[in-house]
Amino acid sequence: MYKAALFDLDGTLINTEHKNREAWARLFRQHRVPYDDSVLRSFTGRPAKEAMADHVASFAGHSIDELCAEAAAYAALPDMPAAVTVDGAMELLDKLQRVGIPLGVVTSGPRDYAESALTTLDVLQLLDVLVTADDVSRGKPDPEGYSAACSALKVEPSQAIVFEDAPAGILAAKRAGIFCVGLTTTHEAHDLTEADVILKDLTDVNWPNIRSSSGSDR
Numbered sequence: 134m135y136k137a138a139l140f141d142l143d144g145t146l147i148n149t150e151h152k153n154r155e156a157w158a159r160l161f162r163q164h165r166v167p168y169d170d171s172v173l174r175s176f177t178g179r180p181a182k183e184a185m186a187d188h189v190a191s192f193a194g195h196s197i198d199e200l201c202a203e204a205a206a207y208a209a210l211p212d213m214p215a216a217v218t219v220d221g222a223m224e225l226l227d228k229l230q231r232v233g234i235p236l237g238v239v240t241s242g243p244r245d246y247a248e249s250a251l252t253t254l255d256v257l258q259l260l261d262v263l264v265t266a267d268d269v270s271r272g273k274p275d276p277e278g279y280s281a282a283c284s285a286l287k288v289e290p291s292q293a294i295v296f297e298d299a300p301a302g303i304l305a306a307k308r309a310g311i312f313c314v315g316l317t318t319t320h321e322a323h324d325l326t327e328a329d330v331i332l333k334d335l336t337d338v339n340w341p342n343i344r345s346s347s348g349s350d351r
Contacts, residue, residue: 135341136292138229139282139311141178142240142247144298145335146226147254149216150177150319156208160200166191177319178299180241180272181205218254219318221335229340230259235286237262239278239295241302244268262286274301276309283309294343296335303327314343 143149154173161168166188176184181201189197207213229236236259240247244265251257262285269277283290290310297303298316306313307327315328322331330343 134292135234135294135312137235137237137283137286137288137294138340139237139239139279139293139295139306141295141297141299141302142238142242142250144177144219144319145296145302145316146219146222146238146256147216147250148219148318149250150298152208152214152216153177155213156204159207160204163203164192164195174320178241178273178297178301180266182266183272216250219316219334221338223254223256225335225338225340226256226259232340234340235261235288237264237282237286239264239282239302239305241266241272273299274304274308276305279306279309279311283311294341296338297328300324300327312343314338 140146143153153176157173157176158168172188175187181204182197185197185200189200192200226236238247238251238260242265244267247263247265248257251260262282264278264282266272269281271277279295283293293311295306295311295313296316297306297313298319300320303313303315303325304327313328315325315331316335317325317331317333325331332338
């Protein structure tokens with residue numbers, strides 16, 4: 134039934150959410166702009182510039198581009214938490230590649246970041262398609278990225294599965310008409326209710342019989 138597997142990047146293949154949240158938190162602290170956990174969560178799974186547009190009015194005299202560049206600089210500092218692979222990610226990618234399932238990544242990050250991260254994981258060469266924020270006019274939760282990936286792979290949305298960790302990404306997948314597996318790597322299960330199946334990570338994926346953490350399909 135399923136002929137392609139599409140993955141988000143941050144929080145789905147690599148766990149960078151703790152790093153990204155700390156970078157945004159430093160930005161808010163540096164400019165003495167109040168924030169809480171809900172503010173930091175609002176950046177998850179969305180293009181940085183789109184998410185920053187919701188808060189730029191609080192940063193008097195600064196543009197969205199300036200603030201995103203500053204946050205990116207914080208993320209690159211050596212004292213930031215290191216990124217690690219999500220449990221089961223490498224094993225699943227290897228398994229799917231060996232059985233001939235086309236693979237794609239659809240990320241809200243820019244292409245240079247995505248290619249660097251995927252090269253570090255040594256999986257860039259496994260991908261058949263990579264859709265980044267630079268390739269779409271509307272980011273998640275808009276379905277444009279996932280629709281573009283299906284078109285590039287020449288598969289119908291009903292023939293693909295998406296793996297996502299963020300509500301915005303899950304909405305993007307569902308709006309594109311794609312079966313979506315939500316991972317509780319960065320959000321609680323109650324935040325991912327739009328997903329068809331919810332798993333704790335990628336270790337429990339039994340392709341193509343995707344089961345929820347409770348052992349049944351949703």
